[in-house]
Amino acid sequence: MSQAEIRTTAETGDPLEQRVELDISGMTCAACASRIERKLNRLDGVRATVNYATERAVVLGAPAERAPDLIATVRAAGYDASPVVEGEEPDGYSDRVRLLRNRLIVAALITVPLGDAAIVLALAPQLRFPGWPWVLIAGAIPVVFWCAWPFHRAAWRNLRHGGTSMDTLVSLGVLAAFTWSVVATLLGVSQESTYWIGYGAAPAGADSLYLEAAAAITTFLLAGRYVEARSKRSARGVLSAIGGLAPTTVRVIRDGAEQVVPIGTLQVGERFVVRPGERIATDGRVLVGASAIDTSAMTGESVPAEVAVGDRVLGGTTNTTGALIVEAERVGAHTQLAQLAVLAEQAQARKAAVQTLVDKVVAVFVPAVLVIALLTLVAWLAFGGDVRDAVSAAMSVLIIACPCALGLATPTALLVGVGRGGQLGILVKGPDALEASGAIDTVVLDKTGTLTTGRMSLIDVRGFGQADSRDALGIASAVEGYSEHPIARAVVAGAQEVATPAATDVTALPGFGVRGRVSASAGGVSDVVIGTRELMDAEGVAVPAEAQEFLDRAAEAGTTAVLLAVDGTLTGGFEVADAIKDSAAGAVARLRDMGLRTVLLTGDRQHAAETVGAQVGVDEVIAEVLPTEKAAVIERLQADGRSVAMVGDGINDAAALATANLGMAVVSGTDVALKSADIILVRRSLDVVPDAIALARRTLRTIRGNLVWAFGYNVAAIPLAAFGQLNPLIAGLAMSLSSIFVVTNSMRLRRFEPARPRRPQAADPGRGN
Incomplete structure (x- = not known):
């Protein structure tokens, strides 16, 4: 690949600096991103951020010729990297996702019959046949070594670099269960033992094979890893869309x-x-x-x-x-x-610093479990226990502590929450959105296309002097019917029930309006001009006081007004504005009921923005903001201690959506806005905004509940396993029951129902409300 193909910018200054972007492969958790980031930041003169969600590193202060050194640093950390090529997916990315799916399918197809057979044969000796342990072991080999290979590879990489992760515990648990099963079968370990919690005497051989535990761990966690890999793909490609x-x-x-x-x-x-x-x-x-x-x-x-x-x-x-x-x-x-x-x-790269809840727990939990398992083994041997009991107790600690439920806590709740959201017109991209929703206290709303329809509508028609307003509208519609200008379309749409005369010789006057000729009601033809006050002055048309008041009031309200002159006499005026969505005021009222501060942020004129803000009831209006300044406004709110959700739809909202703690893009928005957002809103009604925040919060509470249960279960069960009170088989069963609880708790999200749209109190009929 040539240096020209490496995506860089050589300009200096803010925000353009020398930069190199790298696609990173091999990361399995946010801890991996942090490890790579630390390695890159040790290089002289560079500032690196690594985004786990997009699997991309952005290195500032590095010219293109330093790309090989950066790649070598990433590889030295145990991962792989390649330069980002515009418009292309990273090498092998689709293949990695496909291989992960295939591993999951094979694991699931083997685990179900293997688990049933292992439990039945272990607890019902009369059903055993010669060589039955070896049949089960042979069936488990593909799951333990091929399906679970991503966990083993990541655990070995972490070990070589002096670190641990959830992969470490998964790999050790799977290998320990399988290895003990093989050793026990070779040595013929099959004595009866009595274990606690009311199960009485376990049949001979029941505590020798723990293959179903190894297979179940692999299958459950592969499912979580596959869901995670699929969600990452949607976070990529913002720049190519822009x-x-x-x-x-x-x-x-x-x-x-x-x-x-x-x-x-x-x-x-x-x-x-x-x-x-x-x-x-x-x-x-x-x-x-x-x-x-x-x-x-x-x-x-x-x-x-x-x-x-x-x-x-x-x-x-x-x-x-x-x-x-x-x-x-x-x-x-x-x-x-x-x-x-x-x-x-x-802005997206800054999100790399956010650690998921599971990673925070596992960062402390995994090393602690490894130490406990080792201490259990040593303690049993030191206090006179035989090797078999010592190994069994230590392995029970690993199995009961294996974070299967921890690994399921986020993806299962996310799957159900996302599925329910899809039914409600809410597309949640990943756990970042859920985590951010829990702390949101401010909602920033774009105006055009979000609170408003993004289309001009006729809101007022005036007849001046003795002219009738309906006649004026019909004449204006006849001429404007030949124009594609948004104001012209608004006038024509507002004249659907008005008689329209025939128009000829229509000519556009760019920047001013349009002129033409229409058939007069009394016969003959009239000359017509429609447009700005400047056009009327140029045509020598007198503008009476009532017409000037009409123009001034429209300017004060932030709307657009045009005038109509027939045969040199001003006869009508038309006021058009971007129509506010019917659901806007109710949605804003619900957001405020949820304790959220609402802010209108737009590049539109101050008067227009304040008028819309007053009509929908937002707490604050920030107008006349350039596209590159929108993200800075979000950052200022965050610097004031606010946790911000941004709702927008245009390309000008992309940076703000990515900068906000929670980005929400409406479906009518541009492709880049959708890709920059954390949540995509498909339903047309703006009530989808408070619905999305409520669903995200409910899903986050479910994830937290799952994690509390899973972690609490491990903390309570580990001492029992360490003191030899849990058969590893029972430990595996208890681990499965914990996972079932987590899944069942997550399924409750299917019953989530959004609150009914709130009807705000009627506004004052005066202008400006």
């Missing part, structure tokens, strides 16, 4: 001719053409032409921005009407779109 917004080619003007060239060849200072309907290639300044630019994907502004000569435009936005010639001012990694991509990735 990059997809930018055009791959540009119509550049060179040597006086228009040429279509790859976007990477465009240089600062070159001129390029943008036709109607095309995306603008890069950040620049308009040299020729006027048009309306759809900037909603970058700024959240619902009304297209009118641009003319001298105005700046952003790469990734869409030209809707007139043709433009633009001079490139920033290209490549310096564009606002590229900086947004960097911010989104850096």
